[in-house]
Amino acid sequence: MGSPVSFYLPRHPLGYGLQGHNCGYRHRNFWTWTHAYFVRTGAAPSTLEALVYEMPFGLVFRKAVLWHDGTEYVFRNLQDIRRGREPFGWSFRCSAGSGLSVDVMVDGAGSSAHRLPYLKTNCSGRFEVINNSLSKATLRLERPSAPVEVLETSAGAVLEMAG
Numbered sequence: 001m002g003s004p005v006s007f008y009l010p011r012h013p014l015g016y017g018l019q020g021h022n023c024g025y026r027h028r029n030f031w032t033w034t035h036a037y038f039v040r041t042g043a044a045p046s047t048l049e050a051l052v053y054e055m056p057f058g059l060v061f062r063k064a065v066l067w068h069d070g071t072e073y074v075f076r077n078l079q080d081i082r083r084g085r086e087p088f089g090w091s092f093r094c095s096a097g098s099g100l101s102v103d104v105m106v107d108g109a110g111s112s113a114h115r116l117p118y119l120k121t122n123c124s125g126r127f128e129v130i131n132n133s134l135s136k137a138t139l140r141l142e143r144p145s146a147p148v149e150v151l152e153t154s155a156g157a158v159l160e161m162a163g
Contacts, residue, residue, distance in 0.1 A: 028053050030163025032083055032090055034106050036137040038151040044070065046151055048104065048139060050092065052078060054163075064094050066102060068141065073100060083161070088113050088130055090159060099144040108132035108159035118162070127162060135159040 031053035050064035075094035095101035113132035137157035
């Protein structure tokens with residue numbers, strides 16, 4: 001018996017963004033997450049993923065990973081420059097021991113931003129999550145003995161924020 005609905009999925013990406021993440025089974029009072037895909041002329045794309053969320057005992061998880069020129073760079077010392085709901089955006093800076101540093105600005109304002117009511121995992125109430133899967137992003141990459149690189153995307157980033 002055949003399926004009443006047939007469709008064809010071409011063999012290329014449906015989009016550049018990434019939706020969804022999981023930071024555990026317990027309710028988080030705040031988090032900020034971004035994923036950005038930077039198309040580069042004459043070079044492989046670069047991607048950045050960053051996540052900040054609260055943990056038990058007043059701790060805060062902070063991590064960013066940049067994949068650039070075939071190398072993975074992991075940063076654990078994110079410093080917020082600006083994290084805001086109005087206008088919706090996130091800017092941060094981080095560096096690695098090798099002298100590598102990045103400044104990131106994600107602009108989530110615009111008509112594709114939406115606000116969703118989520119239910120807390122313990123069912124004790126609701127909270128609002130703001131998401132824009134067509135965000136703008138700029139990444140400024142500084143490395144010792146190399147020119148500064150600026151990566152930009154006009155709609156290839158996702159920004160999500162709660163709390």
